[in-house]
Amino acid sequence: MDALTRLPLVTVRGLRVAYDETTVLDGVDLDLHPGEMVALLGASGSGKSTLMRSLTGFAPITGGTARVAGHDVTNLRRGELRQLRAGVGQVFQQFNLIPRLSVLTNVLTGTLHSAGPINLVGGFRSEHRKRAMELLDRVGIAHKAKDPARSLSGGQQQRVAIARALMQQPRVILADEPVASLDPKLADSVLELLRDIATRDGIPVLVSLHVLPLALRHTDRIIGLRHGEMLVSAPTGALDADKLSVLYDDEEAHDDDHRA
Template sequence: MKSGKLEVKNLVFNYGEKTILNDISFELSNGDFIAVVGKSGAGKSTLLRCLNLLNKPKSGEINILDENIVNFNRSKLKLLRRDIAFIFQDYNVLDNLYTVENVLTPYLVKKSIFGLILGYSKEEYREGVSFLKQVGLEDEAFKKSKYLSGGQKQRVAIAKALAQNPKILLADEPVSSLDEKNTTLIMDTFKKLNQENGITVLINLHDVNLAKKYSTKILGLKDGKVLFYKDSEKVTKDEFEELYN
């Protein structure tokens, strides 16, 4: 994957008999910062999980470099997921590991059995600390992760995503459980990575004010359908009201 461009065409996802996503179409371009907004149950989390095939759509296309990834085999999917990092709402940080070891877990998939026995090299530890530095946590590198705050754990999750060297960063409600101070820290970090590292960001948010402040485009999902997809400054108050009514 050479870029952060992605095209979704007529995506449908069912859970049993219930249609969760219905004919979803939109495009991401390199360097976009897309906020997905909508009520709980609108399909936001399902959409993100479809984009890296954690959920397999019933039909439709997800095109990267003009290739539909929906039917990728396991080996091609493994390579793809190195380029599409996923940050979960619950941090997905292991408490008993040192902070830097959590950051370096994406390196494990590249190691041989012998490499796994030897553990991380000094150079890998230095790289892990450099990722933590990008999120302002280098001083916590050798602290057990269980002693970190919720906001710090979320920044560790971002640093771990950076260790994948992704082209696209998917984040599912990463600030929903954080206070205002930590929310600002996390959102500022996403924006910095978007602008300085050129990472395309697609993030689920409850707060439309955050969406308007940080994103370049907003995708409004309602009942599993796209209600609007446009530049952030062009979304009207009436459109937001319709989205949440």
């Protein structure tokens, strides 16, 4: 079944985020459907990270509506914020691993989103350890399970972070500049992994990127922001670098974001 024929797991309409007198996002619409990977593009300061943060309640929604994995983010009931965040896997540019802990333990911390910190004190159940090893095998680094996270390369650490996100059994994955610190070959491999997760597991992935060729190679749709407003929303196949140049303020920024 085509992804766009399935009900979206994220629905955003007229989203506005403002801090005092400063409007960061204004009038953003977004749908994320099971099975698709969507790129979020825009120059620095366009509002990409704020949009992702708003979907998990870390940025204040001051207008419009947002529903994420069954939760109304604009009107969360008491205790619902934890449930929302447990259902959203997050992958970051800086990996956010615990360097001294083993790769396996870092992946196991993904269970804490739903079970709470007591598990870290009492140990992890055998079924969790089995699943963590299966996920490490899936991302290609099961042989590093006992190694401290700090000993891994950047690409390997990002794979650990992805396995940790999957450990949550998320309904949605938000990846904020996940390949910004990786070389082009590693960037391609990480995005291929995220695309496989979206396709095979039916988990929609929203990934913010700076490099246009990566977005054009690896995603199904592209959302483009400029100064907090959505200027582009289209299937990737209908876009190219020239059509996306509207997102960037000047030719220098445009050129930088075209580099693979």
